[in-house]
Amino acid sequence: MSDFRDQSVGVEDSYAETVGVRLRAVRRQKHLSLQAVEAASGQEFKASVLGAYERGERAISVPRLRRLALIYDVPLDQLLPSSREGAATLETEPLTREPHETKIRIDLVRLKATSGPEAEALQRFLTKVQLDRQDFNGQVLTIRAADLLVIGATFGLGVIEMVERLRSLGLVYAT
Numbered sequence: 001m002s003d004f005r006d007q008s009v010g011v012e013d014s015y016a017e018t019v020g021v022r023l024r025a026v027r028r029q030k031h032l033s034l035q036a037v038e039a040a041s042g043q044e045f046k047a048s049v050l051g052a053y054e055r056g057e058r059a060i061s062v063p064r065l066r067r068l069a070l071i072y073d074v075p076l077d078q079l080l081p082s083s084r085e086g087a088a089t090l091e092t093e094p095l096t097r098e099p100h101e102t103k104i105r106i107d108l109v110r111l112k113a114t115s116g117p118e119a120e121a122l123q124r125f126l127t128k129v130q131l132d133r134q135d136f137n138g139q140v141l142t143i144r145a146a147d148l149l150v151i152g153a154t155f156g157l158g159v160i161e162m163v164e165r166l167r168s169l170g171l172v173y174a175t
Contacts, residue, residue: 017056
């Protein structure tokens with residue numbers, strides 16, 4: 001019985017660390033310091049405690065996580081890691097970076113050969129990106145995390161899930 005308890009504590013610690021990474025990423029996306037969150041929360045979330053949550057040293061309760069989501073003005077589920085986070089392989093390594101560092105290359109030739117409403121919506125969005133960037137090579141387009149957030153929101157997916165969807169469609173350019 002003790003062995004099972006030791007294993008479950010390890011899993012809980014690992015999950016707390018994964019949640020912490022997500023909490024830090026969202027706070028940074030909002031351009032908030034730990035002290036700014038402390039002030040915005042009316043001192044409910046002390047900077048030191050929030051830092052401990054982000055480092056995975058403390059587990060956050062669901063009610064407190066909900067209040068933090070309100071402060072960050074994000075849906076609660078955005079403060080939780082996806083089921084795929086923490087299970088990165090060498091092939092998916094870029095997905096474990098901070099969201100603002102995520103970039104992928106889209107194979108525009110394959111996209112043009114793909115049909116369906118999903119491909120059409122993606123084509124329209126990427127054409128706009130190309131126009132904005134004046135990038136007309138027509139073969140490959142690097143899309144950034146901000147682009148992935150917009151595309152993902154269109155399809156009801158997070159960044160990691162959106163990249164996985166693009167991979168499943170064969171649209172991620174392989175060098």
